[in-house]
Amino acid sequence: MSLTGQQLIGYEYSQQGKQTFTGINPRNNEALSPIFHEATKNEVDLAVHKAHEAFKTYRRLSDKQKAQFLEKIAEEIVEIGDVLLDTASLETALPITRLQGERGRTVGQLQLFANLLKEGSWVNARIDLAQPDRTPLPKPDIRQMEVPLGPVAVFGASNFPLAFSVAGGDTVSALAAGCPVVFKAHPAHPATCELVATAILKAAKACQLPDGVFSMVHGLTHEPGMALVTHPLIQAVGFTGSFRGGKAIYDAAVRRNTPIPVYAEMGSTNPVFILPEALAQKKQNLVSGLTGSITLGVGQFCTNPGVIVTESSSESEAFIELLTSSVESSPSGVMLTAVIKNTYQKGIELLSMNPDVNVLAGSLPHTSDTEVSSYLLETTAQAAIENPALLEEVFGPSSLHVQAQSKEEVLKLAESLQGHLTTTIHGTENDLREYAELIDILTQKVGRLIINGYPTGVEVTHAMTHGGPFPATTDSRSTSVGTNAIYRFVRPVSFQDLPQFLLPEALQDSNPLSIWRMVNGEYKK
Amino acid sequence: MSLTGQQLIGYEYSQQGKQTFTGINPRNNEALSPIFHEATKNEVDLAVHKAHEAFKTYRRLSDKQKAQFLEKIAEEIVEIGDVLLDTASLETALPITRLQGERGRTVGQLQLFANLLKEGSWVNARIDLAQPDRTPLPKPDIRQMEVPLGPVAVFGASNFPLAFSVAGGDTVSALAAGCPVVFKAHPAHPATCELVATAILKAAKACQLPDGVFSMVHGLTHEPGMALVTHPLIQAVGFTGSFRGGKAIYDAAVRRNTPIPVYAEMGSTNPVFILPEALAQKKQNLVSGLTGSITLGVGQFCTNPGVIVTESSSESEAFIELLTSSVESSPSGVMLTAVIKNTYQKGIELLSMNPDVNVLAGSLPHTSDTEVSSYLLETTAQAAIENPALLEEVFGPSSLHVQAQSKEEVLKLAESLQGHLTTTIHGTENDLREYAELIDILTQKVGRLIINGYPTGVEVTHAMTHGGPFPATTDSRSTSVGTNAIYRFVRPVSFQDLPQFLLPEALQDSNPLSIWRMVNGEYKK
Known part of the structure; x- marks a missing residue:
């Protein structure tokens, strides 16, 4: 497939700005084709508005439907074939064998989150049954589960052009949570980004998902990224990269009129x-x-x-x-x-x-x-x-x-x-x-x-914490690798005295999803 | 018992400053006795350092030991007797019957968290077993659980002199998590605060807990509170009160060299x-x-x-x-x-x-x-x-x-x-x-x-979310009421390839605590 160098704003290509840049082959410092267009503020705004609209539909999807989407993304990434590895290797100087492994990890990660959704218990369903006879006041029926936050901005890392980039851990956990993603492409591997973004959008189309569930904007300067972080409709940020970059994003996010959580993984020296x-x-x-x-x-x-x-x-x-x-x-x-x-x-x-x-x-x-x-x-x-x-x-x-x-x-x-x-x-x-x-x-x-081991090599699994106290990250209560990463993009909501027909399936008496739930303080399935 | 009007810095009384104030009877605007001393910066520093030292011991306590502490606090609060209700009513104009109910809620809340600790599954233990034969690389053994953040600053609310004050939800959930607490007393009910703080310290002594596991500082001005929030050894903040107060604390906390989480519940209009x-x-x-x-x-x-x-x-x-x-x-x-x-x-x-x-x-x-x-x-x-x-x-x-x-x-x-x-x-x-x-x-x-109900009346239970998107709170992913409140003061840590003797009990093969754990993705007990 031929690359466009444009923004992918939902299902549409866009090229409004004049600022351009190219990938660079680090092996010889030569410019690569095609020419990429930096997103304008207006393009960022369009992408976020589309994500906001898409959220209205996407958040209501069942976990099974979201799982299908993730599996389809994995399929489409494999479908790109060797050109993905060749492109990534050209842009990053990483060897093909390493990128093969990284593609496997990326696809495996999509499958892991798809499985998490299919199992369904991740929503932390809790039910405290009513006690109408309690004195002095009756106890109401209260049920709680996690709901998605809304559109999420994701910044990929330069060092993992697949596993921590367009379809990497942040994007996948946000999509799994029910949040549309606006991805800021890394200017060090923009062509790789376009290939993977196209795969995600193909998968979204195949699953008949709303326009805007995923968008990608390019930028060599910090401006498109900052426009994204400070956009009032963005509800959370995932970032992997340098301390300087992550801290700048954190500072901008906490100074918004409505502050939002920033999950920046900023590295460390791992003594x-x-x-x-x-x-x-x-x-x-x-x-x-x-x-x-x-x-x-x-x-x-x-x-x-x-x-x-x-x-x-x-x-x-x-x-x-x-x-x-x-x-x-x-x-x-x-x-x-x-x-x-x-x-x-x-x-x-x-x-x-x-x-x-x-x-x-x-x-x-x-x-x-x-x-x-x-x-x-x-x-x-x-x-x-x-x-x-x-x-x-x-x-x-x-x-x-x-x-x-x-x-x-x-x-x-x-x-x-x-x-x-x-x-x-x-x-x-x-x-x-x-x-x-x-x-x-x-x-x-x-x-x-x-x-008695070595810190490199981060397993993508249920018990992994890829995080840590500041300055390793901006939120030590989270992980950016493993299934717990999904909890960065949700919040709990309690439903008091809702009739059965209004309750989400996860909280209905009959437990139609057959998930683990805490009922009056005890775990049950 | 007679009141001192002093700071309670661990097990010691302190009165270093010259600034004083009194409680005021809202029914007639007359000053109440005794005279209270506002904490100096040095006193705040002492309290935080004691908390930091106490954390070294307190964080290693078993859940059962922490549960005993919480139960003992509940006992000591009841032990205060009617003078607690009389004092609170004098300071807040709340009727005795309401305060009786609130005392019941406070004691019940302590018991709820004690029960949570005694059951033990709250630590979210996850175990992914090793696969030594995996190719191309063996899979290590990875186990994850929650650990406490460290010393927590808590600001009580004026409108719940017992249930959201000294021994209220924030203090209890922080202590349950394994975090020492430095409490900023509310100047609208300082005598009530001293009574309850004394009860907590009696309980701490009875349980032979380290000096500094709990301290309380007074302040009419914002200075002692700000000194607390900006102290480098404070790791998180719990707050219930006005938007202005909560936002000021949030702004100070995110601008620290090492930013910390702030859980400010700032109210709303509850349409x-x-x-x-x-x-x-x-x-x-x-x-x-x-x-x-x-x-x-x-x-x-x-x-x-x-x-x-x-x-x-x-x-x-x-x-x-x-x-x-x-x-x-x-x-x-x-x-x-x-x-x-x-x-x-x-x-x-x-x-x-x-x-x-x-x-x-x-x-x-x-x-x-x-x-x-x-x-x-x-x-x-x-x-x-x-x-x-x-x-x-x-x-x-x-x-x-x-x-x-x-x-x-x-x-x-x-x-x-x-x-x-x-x-x-x-x-x-x-x-x-x-x-x-x-x-x-x-x-x-x-x-x-x-x-078909009314918003007043917040059940203290497992499925409660007392929280919500900004500006209701500064962290929509949390609740300040109910057992989930404990998760505000912990973070996950993963242990890779630890021999059994080094693992916390919650993660040992034999499951000596008999808690629910996720093993290779499946819930087990």
């Missing part, structure tokens, strides 16, 4: 703590595991292990020596965009210039104009506690080894941490029992605690 | 729609029901029915005539404070001066310096649609009748509504079937939809 006995016992294993996790996808994961903490010892010295040569010899790679590459290099330079930081592996200038090498840097726990900026994320294939002098210093460092998506502890059973306090402290700092 | 057939069939019934709901507790409820919508007809005219004389003849009453009384009178004056508004019942000046009378005012749907300010809350015993010309105008008015805590529809089966669209529109606007 890895290696405890003494584990360090002594599995040095080589840790070296290969960590090198893999640091350099995977040229280090472009929100869960990249950017900080490694050990306690000073001869074992630790030997380990770091091995890790240094492993990182040193890891292949260079092409990053997603020139901006990301420059930001990575600047971040490394800034850290290197700090008198408390040593560069162990990696070297500037890089092997080519477009490739970057991996870095291992080193500092002390004391320096990191005194200057927490040392622990801020440098997005890319680098990690900072933090040397602590004692267990006490490890605990102090842990206490000083800000919010992170994940933290990892490597330890033997003895280690873990001895460092129980560390585990307790770290649980307060993260969305996910990993034992 | 009541009376459909034609019901209006014709149960005029007298509606008149007495509405008069009761409007004037209950001198109209000082967040769920007071401040707007009544009917369609123009001879039946509607007859109904309004009856309602007018009913409201006119309802007794005058003393409001909670002179400020609330003056704000009520100003609100009525402002509405009365609007050329689109007629005063049907009620008259200025009032029967006495301290009492107010009830009001019924009237406007047209067209005027209300053009000027939504007409529908803003006037806190007190008044209601605005909105006359619509047609069903279409009723729908248009409903569409124009902002967020409310509740809405009520009176209708026969025929009415309700004919106005299905109205019900659908209104569901989008509120936290609770009531059929």
